[in-house]
Amino acid sequence: MKLCSACLLGIKCRYDGKSNLNKKIIRLLKKEILIPVCPEQLGGLPTPREPACVNGKKVVTESGKDVTKNFKRGAEAVLRIAKLYGIKEAIMKQGSPSCGSKKIYSVSKKLIKGIGITAKLLKKNGIKVISEEEL
Numbered sequence: 001m002k003l004c005s006a007c008l009l010g011i012k013c014r015y016d017g018k019s020n021l022n023k024k025i026i027r028l029l030k031k032e033i034l035i036p037v038c039p040e041q042l043g044g045l046p047t048p049r050e051p052a053c054v055n056g057k058k059v060v061t062e063s064g065k066d067v068t069k070n071f072k073r074g075a076e077a078v079l080r081i082a083k084l085y086g087i088k089e090a091i092m093k094q095g096s097p098s099c100g101s102k103k104i105y106s107v108s109k110k111l112i113k114g115i116g117i118t119a120k121l122l123k124k125n126g127i128k129v130i131s132e133e134e135l
């Protein structure tokens with residue numbers, strides 16, 4: 001049993017109301033139980049929502065709104081779910097300010113080296129985080 005970014009499973013929870021449906025993830029469902037989680041929704045943000053990015057220790061939207069608390073609340077909710085089910089691995093969407101494990105989008109919308117808020121908290125708690133790119 002693994003956690004999985006809900007958007008990769010086809011749930012339309014992205015900031016723009018779309019999904020990131022991934023065929024490899026859907027194929028994986030035949031042999032693996034994947035629990036969908038969307039940290040940004042779990043953190044109380046609506047869908048659609050304004051895109052945000054990690055900026056130092058904060059997460060800010062394009063218009064400059066500080067949404068750090070929402071991102072942290074969502075990450076903690078995902079960690080609680082992981083602990084509840086004894087989960088040791090998560091497959092999270094690369095590039096996201098929440099789910100990205102190696103790359104995130106910068107303020108200037110460029111993909112840069114970095115880690116999202118949820119991926120970071122999961123790793124800190126001993127949960128392996130991989131992206132859909134590593135499947």
Ligand code: SF4
Pocket residue numbers: 005006007008013014015037038039040041093096098099
């Ligand atoms: Fe997908 Fe994660 Fe963004 Fe939610 S927060 S839409 S699960 S990448």
